[in-house]
Amino acid sequence: MAYELYYWDGLQGRGEFVRLALEEARAPYVDVARGAKEDGQGMSAMMAELESDGPYPPFAPPFLKDGDLIVPHVANILFYLGPKLKLAPHDEALRIVANGLQLTIADFVTEVHDTHHPIASSLYYEDQKEEAKARSKDFLAHRLPKFMGYFERVLTQNPDGPRHMVGKTLSYVDLSMFQIVEGLRYAFPKATKHLAEHYPHVIALHDAVAARPNIAAYLASERRLPFNETGIFRHYPELDRAAR
Structure with a gap:
């Protein structure tokens, strides 16, 4: 089924x-x-x-x-x-590690969402625009580097090498990191222009996932919905400029 x-x-x-x-x-x-x-x-x-x-x-x-x-x-x-789906480590301890990393990604996603809805999800973006500018400025200056720096460190310190977030084979955490990079680049193109310079292992992972045949086919298909201003990752130029 x-x-x-x-x-x-x-x-x-x-x-x-x-x-x-x-x-x-x-x-x-x-x-x-x-x-x-x-x-x-x-x-x-x-x-x-x-x-x-x-x-x-x-x-x-x-x-x-x-x-x-x-x-x-x-x-x-x-x-x-x-x-x-064979997208998790065989070792039970590493499966727990993978779950912890995914929960950290979930925390990061919430903070991304709050850049454009810092007061309440029930309000329109236009109703909290000034607050969103302040929140985005702090996010780009402090929270994005904190999370991305952590993910880079996880890759660097992986005992099996920096190709994957956990273990030595592809996991769902790697796929989620790909989506994080994609979303950040859509939402904050100016602020993330130099991500590869600061987080080379994270970007290498993103690129490797994008090149996988099944993912590449999905990205080119109609099943992959485009980013837009109703999702979590939203591009508002005035928020991207807040990073400067």
Whole structure:
């Protein structure tokens, strides 16, 4: 049976971290919210799952259905899928390490989101523009270097070499790091122009992932939604200029 991925239609968002793993593994999956209502899919199908009166309903997308099992949260989904898709270390201790790294990525993604919505997600960007400028300036000056410096150090100190975030083979964490770099470059093209100079191992990893045949095919397909100003990574020129 195909995995069922539930996420908002029209944006990459957090769902993209799961899509990349499924695409790399060429695992059969259905992006439910993007499907047709007459096929039992679409946004109404996702909302029905969220509003279900069954046990343990998910709080919010993304969540994954594998048969009757519902797995919420990106890091939790990838922790579940990793061994099944052969995108996680065989060693149990390293699988825990991978999960910890993915949770750190989740923290970073939240901080990226808060650059354009620093007050409340319920408000439009235009309602918190000045606050977003201040938040972005601090993010680019302090938080981005802190996280990216950490990821660079993890690669440098990997006992199996700097080609992967954990262990000696590709994992879902590597795919997620690719998405982080892609998103940052879209949102802050000026501020990230020299990423390769500061974080060479992170950028080398990004480039290696982009060149993988299954990922390259996905990126060239219609399944890969473009970045836009409804997702997590948003490009507002006035926020990018805040880094100067």
